[in-house]
Amino acid sequence: xxxxxxxxxxxxxxxxxxxxxxxxxxxxxxxxxxxxxxxxxxxxxxxxxxxxxxxxxxxxxxxxxxxxxxxxxxxxxxxxxxxxxxxxxxxxxxxxxxxxxxxxxxxxxxxxxxxxxxxxxxxxxxxxxxxxxxxxxxxxxxxxxxxx
Numbered sequence: 001x002x003x004x005x006x007x008x009x010x011x012x013x014x015x016x017x018x019x020x021x022x023x024x025x026x027x028x029x030x031x032x033x034x035x036x037x038x039x040x041x042x043x044x045x046x047x048x049x050x051x052x053x054x055x056x057x058x059x060x061x062x063x064x065x066x067x068x069x070x071x072x073x074x075x076x077x078x079x080x081x082x083x084x085x086x087x088x089x090x091x092x093x094x095x096x097x098x099x100x101x102x103x104x105x106x107x108x109x110x111x112x113x114x115x116x117x118x119x120x121x122x123x124x125x126x127x128x129x130x131x132x133x134x135x136x137x138x139x140x141x142x143x144x145x146x147x148x
Contacts, residue, residue, distance in 0.1 A: 002026070006033045006106040007084075008097055008131075011069045014112030018142045019073055022110040023082050025140075032084035034073050035100055036066040037093040063088065094130035102136040109135055113143045 007022040009015055022032055039062065070086035077084045089096050101109050113128050132139045 002030050002107045004031050004033065004104060004106045006035060006097065006101045006104070006109045007073075008093075008109065008111040008127075009034055009036050009069060009073055010093075010112075011036070011065070012112060014142055015069075015073075018110055018112045019076060021140070021142050023077055023080050025108070025110070026077075026082045028081070030083070032077060032082060033100065033104055033106060034070050034077075034084055034086040035097060036070055036086075036088045037096045038062055038066055038088055038090040040090045040092070094127045094134065097127075097131050098134045098136060106137055108137055109139045111139065111141055113141045 002025055005022055005025060007018060009018060026032060066088035070088060074084050074086055087100070089100065091099075097109060097111070100106070109131060111128055111131060128139075128141055132141070
């Protein structure tokens, strides 16, 4: 049914559920695009000079954490026979997800949902809400809590 799924991963409490949900939707012909969006304030290009990487260790740490998260998720998918590719672009998460889905002709975006309080919503934009409103394809939101 789905040829190309974008799976938004951030290592948060719903990481495992989001990955499992996406894998359950995959067929042998489905390609999963695992995307972990980096905070632009800490982002370095992949081809940044070694000096920049040493001087800006927080950015390098963020890249390594994203890479480990994505490598682990890809390994889990491969164990299940699911094909995937991984990317860790930088930017505003919701915008990056929508742009990526558009550029890669994704049929569906799979994301998790954080339960924000009223106060949190005043100060922090909901990535899920913005993605739903602007996505070029349907969005499937995993809303279960991580705790059993």
